[in-house]
Amino acid sequence: xxxxxxxxxxxxxxxxxxxxxxxxxxxxxxxxxxxxxxxxxxxxxxxxxxxxxxxxxxxxxxxxxxxxxxxxxxxxxxxxxxxxxxxxxxxxxxxxxxxxxxxxxxxxxxxxxxx
Amino acid sequence: xxxxxxxxxxxxxxxxxxxxxxxxxxxxxxxxxxxxxxxxxxxxxxxxxxxxxxxxxxxxxxxxxxxxxxxxxxxxxxxxxxxxxxxxxxxxxxxxxxxxxxxxxxxxxxxxxx
Numbered sequence: 001x002x003x004x005x006x007x008x009x010x011x012x013x014x015x016x017x018x019x020x021x022x023x024x025x026x027x028x029x030x031x032x033x034x035x036x037x038x039x040x041x042x043x044x045x046x047x048x049x050x051x052x053x054x055x056x057x058x059x060x061x062x063x064x065x066x067x068x069x070x071x072x073x074x075x076x077x078x079x080x081x082x083x084x085x086x087x088x089x090x091x092x093x094x095x096x097x098x099x100x101x102x103x104x105x106x107x108x109x110x111x112x113x114x115x
Numbered sequence: 116x117x118x119x120x121x122x123x124x125x126x127x128x129x130x131x132x133x134x135x136x137x138x139x140x141x142x143x144x145x146x147x148x149x150x151x152x153x154x155x156x157x158x159x160x161x162x163x164x165x166x167x168x169x170x171x172x173x174x175x176x177x178x179x180x181x182x183x184x185x186x187x188x189x190x191x192x193x194x195x196x197x198x199x200x201x202x203x204x205x206x207x208x209x210x211x212x213x214x215x216x217x218x219x220x221x222x223x224x225x226x227x228x229x
Contacts, residue, residue: 004158033216042119042205042219043159059216091158098215101147101166106158 002027004107006092012113015084021077021110023092029105031098032075034067035091037109043091049075050098079112087114117142117208121220129228134193136223138180138206141187146208148189149217150180153203162204165189176200201227 005024013019025032030051035043045059051072060066064082069075079086089111093104122137140146147166151159163174170182180191189206203224207217 031215035216040124040221042207042221043217045216045218048216056216093159100209100215101164102215103149103161103164104217105161106151108156108158 004092004094004105006090006107006110008110009108010111010113012115013082014115015082017082019079019082019112021079021090021112023075023077023107025073025075025092025094026105029094029096030072031095031102031104032069033093033095033104034075034077035093037089037091039088046077048098055098082114084114087112117146117218119206119208119218119220121204121206121223123223124221125224125226127226127228128196130198131195134178134191134196134200134225136191136204136206136225138189138191138220139187140189140206140208142208148180148182149207149209150174150178150189150191151205151207151219153205153222155202159205162191196225196227198227198229201225 007022032049034046037043048056049069064080067077089109091109093106095102095104118141120139149164150162153159163172165172165182173179178193203222205222206220
């Protein structure tokens, strides 16, 4: 079966540009998560969707970052006015219902490089 | 607030030797604990999880972990290392409370010596 799919796998852009990162969760999973993984670090939580709504966006670092999930399936993470410090691997995960203790299934990530 | 500490950013063992990767957690409520493995240029794969059913948890690829509340630990072990076990290992905690994002440790890079 298909796992979590993230596109693109790599993205290189210039400082100040706008980027969109896409995540296709496992079919039927209502919960979707975004994480950011910097070099040599563990993933850091950004935002959690339950269906179409953002249930917890406490991990978004500032107002340049926002994410949407308009139909409760595919999600897009959007970064405005990119900075070199935004360079990282952005991971998406999904779980069946989002209940506490449910395992999260991760995609392979998008490696974002800001020049 | 919750946190995870993984002792040892790098651990090196010989093929066939015992693997021990350490994880200590901090949580104000009973935690749910996870170990994930990450191979180069890939996402994270779940090895095992603790959700209060049993303190000794068996996972995939021969790994297991024991939850010790008194020590706030959840160390990962494998009796005999294989070359294919070389990867990055992450311990993570979830305490729920409405925020279901996982809090990860910084990871331990496992090196297997032939």
